[in-house]
Amino acid sequence: MDKVKLGIIGLGRLGRKHAENIHYKIQNAELRAICSVVDEELETVGREMGPKYRTKDFMEIIENDDLDAVVIASSSQAHCRMLCAASEAGRKKIYVEKPLGMTMDEIDRIKAAVLANRGMLLQVGYNRRFDQSVLAAKKKLETGFIGKPIQVRMINRDPAAMAEFIIKFSPSSGGLVMDMLTHDYDCARWFVGSEAKSVYGLGDAYVYEGLRAVNDIDNCNILVEFENGVIGQFETSRNCSYGYHVETEVYGSDGCIRIGTVPVKDRVTYMNTDGVCRQCVEWFFEYWEPTFCAEMQHFVDCVSEGKEPLVGLEDGYRAVQWACAATKAVRERKVVPVG
Numbered sequence: 001m002d003k004v005k006l007g008i009i010g011l012g013r014l015g016r017k018h019a020e021n022i023h024y025k026i027q028n029a030e031l032r033a034i035c036s037v038v039d040e041e042l043e044t045v046g047r048e049m050g051p052k053y054r055t056k057d058f059m060e061i062i063e064n065d066d067l068d069a070v071v072i073a074s075s076s077q078a079h080c081r082m083l084c085a086a087s088e089a090g091r092k093k094i095y096v097e098k099p100l101g102m103t104m105d106e107i108d109r110i111k112a113a114v115l116a117n118r119g120m121l122l123q124v125g126y127n128r129r130f131d132q133s134v135l136a137a138k139k140k141l142e143t144g145f146i147g148k149p150i151q152v153r154m155i156n157r158d159p160a161a162m163a164e165f166i167i168k169f170s171p172s173s174g175g176l177v178m179d180m181l182t183h184d185y186d187c188a189r190w191f192v193g194s195e196a197k198s199v200y201g202l203g204d205a206y207v208y209e210g211l212r213a214v215n216d217i218d219n220c221n222i223l224v225e226f227e228n229g230v231i232g233q234f235e236t237s238r239n240c241s242y243g244y245h246v247e248t249e250v251y252g253s254d255g256c257i258r259i260g261t262v263p264v265k266d267r268v269t270y271m272n273t274d275g276v277c278r279q280c281v282e283w284f285f286e287y288w289e290p291t292f293c294a295e296m297q298h299f300v301d302c303v304s305e306g307k308e309p310l311v312g313l314e315d316g317y318r319a320v321q322w323a324c325a326a327t328k329a330v331r332e333r334k335v336v337p338v339g
């Protein structure tokens with residue numbers, strides 16, 4: 001079977017992970033071209049994985065006919081420019097990291113460009129949908145196990161240990177709601193099978209003045225009303241003292257389903273005179289590790305078999321549309337309609 005030849009734009013935290021998965025783990029893919037504006041990343045990945053093409057100019061990836069598909073894992077601020085350029089150049093197979101864009105104007109432009117490029121296959125990087133526990137919960141929900149879904153509750157806490165990095169990363173990320181909560185929203189929307197109708201939220205920079213200085217926040221709690229009546233509650237923090245904690249609950253008329261109630265690192269329990277202790281997950285890469293490979297494998301299989309990806313344009317669009325409304329709701333402390 002011919003391998004799917006991939007070019008990747010962005011070799012930072014996540015781009016490097018995708019490049020490794022494509023090169024080392026995905027049997028039916030080849031890492032054929034790499035692009036980064038950072039010399040050191042190009043040099044390291046180039047030396048280690050030996051792709052045929054290396055460039056600092058993303059248009060050279062987009063216009064390279066020797067590639068079957070392109071992976072965009074650049075900073076979120078560059079997604080719109082790159083996706084529009086790829087669509088206008090007639091590129092048919094694209095994977096793009098979340099969020100799809102950063103503003104309503106950007107996602108409207110992206111949507112128009114993608115739809116104008118007829119037959120384009122687009123996957124958006126909401127990796128949670130490829131997690132085995134999330135998939136098992138979704139399957140169970142579909143059997144009617146919890147009866148009528150009433151509430152969906154998400155907790156998403158980044159470790160305080162990463163504060164310095166988060167403050168540096170914030171200005172290019174779109175902020176707490178856009179960067180972090182769109183994962184929770186995408187998953188909740190998928191679970192309850194409905195679109196958000198309105199959103200209200202409270203949040204502030206309670207701990208990090210560095211985030212306030214760049215107009216970002218470190219904690220918030222958001223309430224969502226879905227069109228089918230389900231209540232969503234999304235609680236997020238950037239200063240979790242004990243590690244990385246993601247938890248989900250879908251509650252209904254006949255029961256509930258929970259994922260990740262206690263964020264344990266492994267199956268080891270330590271006992272001594274201080275009591276009983278278990279280690280906590282440290283960071284998102286550790287918790288979601290298998291999902292990054294699974295989502296890229298899915299993309300490669302979709303390209304190879306001409307299938308529609310599980311997470312596409314509409315999902316990416318809805319998540320950003322919701323995040324724009326939620327950001328406004330938190331800033332202005334009022335109920336904001338979505339869409």
Ligand SMILES: NC(=O)c1ccc[n+]([C@@H]2O[C@H](COP(=O)([O-])OP(=O)(O)OC[C@H]3O[C@@H](n4cnc5c(N)ncnc54)[C@H](O)[C@@H]3O)[C@@H](O)[C@H]2O)c1
Binds near residue numbers: 009014
């Ligand atoms: N799914 C997840 O859990 C998850 C986790 C982390 C990051 N992300 C997303 O991945 C994307 C990248 O995040 P990151 O943390 O890897 O960022 P990063 O800052 O570590 O890396 C950014 C990369 O983009 C490249 N880049 C930026 N502008 C470019 C340009 N004009 N031309 C070519 N390359 C360019 C840089 O060279 C660099 O390699 C973001 O959209 C982020 O939201 C997703």
